[in-house]
Amino acid sequence: MISPEKIWSSDQLPTLPAVAVKLLDLSKNPDTDIKEVIDTIKADPAITAKILKASNSSFFGLRSECKGIERAVPLLGTMVVTSLALSFSLSESAITQGPLKSRFDAYWKQSIIQSAAAELLATKSGNDLKYDSFLIGLLQDIGHLAMLRSIPVDLLAVLEQAEKEQRETAEVESAVLGINHTEVGVKMMERWQLSEQFQTAIQHHHDSLAELKALDSHPDFNLIIIIATSAAIGDYFCSPNSGLALQRLQDLTSEFYNMPHDDTHGFLEQV
Numbered sequence: 001m002i003s004p005e006k007i008w009s010s011d012q013l014p015t016l017p018a019v020a021v022k023l024l025d026l027s028k029n030p031d032t033d034i035k036e037v038i039d040t041i042k043a044d045p046a047i048t049a050k051i052l053k054a055s056n057s058s059f060f061g062l063r064s065e066c067k068g069i070e071r072a073v074p075l076l077g078t079m080v081v082t083s084l085a086l087s088f089s090l091s092e093s094a095i096t097q098g099p100l101k102s103r104f105d106a107y108w109k110q111s112i113i114q115s116a117a118a119e120l121l122a123t124k125s126g127n128d129l130k131y132d133s134f135l136i137g138l139l140q141d142i143g144h145l146a147m148l149r150s151i152p153v154d155l156l157a158v159l160e161q162a163e164k165e166q167r168e169t170a171e172v173e174s175a176v177l178g179i180n181h182t183e184v185g186v187k188m189m190e191r192w193q194l195s196e197q198f199q200t201a202i203q204h205h206h207d208s209l210a211e212l213k214a215l216d217s218h219p220d221f222n223l224i225i226i227i228a229t230s231a232a233i234g235d236y237f238c239s240p241n242s243g244l245a246l247q248r249l250q251d252l253t254s255e256f257y258n259m260p261h262d263d264t265h266g267f268l269e270q271v
Contacts, residue, residue, distance in 0.1 A: 001176075001177060001178040002151060002154055002177050002178060002179070004178075004179050006150065006151060007146060007147065007150045007151060007179070007184060008187070010149065010150035010151075012093075012149040012150050013146050013149055013150055013188075014090055014093035014142065014145050014146060014149060014188075015089075015093075016086070016089050016090075016192050017044060017047070017089055018043075018044075019040055019041065019043055019044040019047055019085060020047075020082075020085045020086050020089045021192060021193070022040045023037065023040055023041070023078075023081070023082040023085050023086075024082060024086070024135075024194060026040065026078065026082075027078055027079055027082045027131070027135070028195065032078065034073060034074060034078065037073055037078050037081065038069055038070055038073050041069055041073065041081065041085065042069055047085050047088055047089070048069050050084070050088045051069065051072060051076075051081055051084050051085065051088075052066060052067075052068075052069060052072055054084055055072040055075065055076055060075075060076065062075060079131040079134065079135070082135065083115070083134060083135060083138060086135070086138060086139070087138070090142070090145065091108070093145060093149055094107075094108065094145075095148075100148065100152055100156070103148060103156070103159070104148065106238055107141065107144055107145055107148065109237075109238055110141065110234040110235075110237070110238040111137075111138050111139075111140075111141060111234075112138075113233065113234045113237050113238065113271065114137040114138070114140060114141070114230045114231060114233065114234035115133075115134045115135070115137035115138040115230075116134075116137070116271055117137065117229070117230040117233040117234065117271045118133035118134055118136065118137030118226050118227060118230035119131075119133050119134040119137065120267070120270060120271060121133065121226045121229055121230060121257075122134075122226050124257070124267075125222060125226065125257075129222060129223050129226060132197070132223065133223065133226050133227070133230075135198075136197075136198055136201045136202065136223070136227055137227065137230045139185075139189075139194075139198065139202070140185065140201070140202050140205050140227055140230070140231060141181060141185065141231075141234075142184075142185045142188050142189075142202075143180070143181035143182060143183065143184030143185030143186070143187075143188060143202075144181040144184075144185075146181075146184050146185070146188055147173075147181055147184055151177075154177060155173075155177075157176075158172050158173050158176050158177060161176065162241070163240045163241065166240075166241050166243075166244060167241070167244075168206065168241075168244070169181070169239075170182055170206045180206075182202065182203060182205065182206055185202045186199050186202055186203050189202060197220055197223065200218075200220050200223075200224065201220065201223050201224050201226075201227040202227070204224045204227070204228060205224075205227045205228045205230075205231040206228070206231060207228060209248075209251050209252065209255060212224065212225060212228055212252075212256075213255070225252070225256045228252060229249065229252045229253060229256070229257075232245055232248045232249040232252055233245075233249060233268065233271055235248070236249055236268065237268075237271075249264060250264055253267070
């Protein structure tokens with residue numbers, strides 16, 4: 001067991017700059033003036049430069065070069081630039097060399113897969129949670145990043161044990177450390193003063209099928225299911241325990257999306 005204070009007192013915890021926090025706040029309001037988004041980004045020259053560089057990359061395929069953030073934001077959209085700003089901010093907490101490099105690489109790969117899967121699931125559900133789902137999908141394992149930064153030696157032993165025993169990572173974290181990455185993630189959301197909706201979805205993303213079904217009257221039920229299912233998809237693609245993840249995924253998609261197993265494989269290809 002470890003003292004949770006060992007995590008919270010660490011000077012290695014990932015942080016969000018004021019610009020990223022403000023953008024998250026603005027993104028929640030559909031009536032936000034795009035000029036306010038532009039002014040917020042311009043307050044941080046480093047993030048401005050990175051968003052401009054990204055907007056001119058082949059990924060977005062814009063017809064002409066964006067020479068200023070005033071043009072980039074309307075073309076990309078508020079949610080895309082918010083997601084980029086978050087990614088740039090958090091990626092500075094990653095380690096690019098040394099024995100933990102592969103663990104940080106795996107964390108980022110899984111985060112991107114989960115955010116893409118969450119957006120697709122929201123679209124499939126025909127609800128208006130597409131952009132919230134993408135952002136929460138990106139952040140749902142932020143507790144894992146915090147633990148990699150603050151207690152790397154303890155966490156590495158747990159990850160290796162979970163892989164060896166073919167068990168859920170969160171389950172082994174709780175048993176060995178007395179705290180898991182879901183709990184740490186919720187605490188990080190509180191520290192950053194992100195919405196209760198974000199906190200709730202992250203809190204339940206590793207719940208059992210029975211626990212999730214019991215939440216069917218919760219006002220954020222659709223979002224909770226989207227994030228839980230995207231977590232299973234992330235585990236399927238990135239976890240050594242892919243068989244365990246696939247079984248969970250099929251249970252979730254069958255129960256909540258009425259998706260036959262054959263369709264699940266097609267959906268994974270889409271992700």
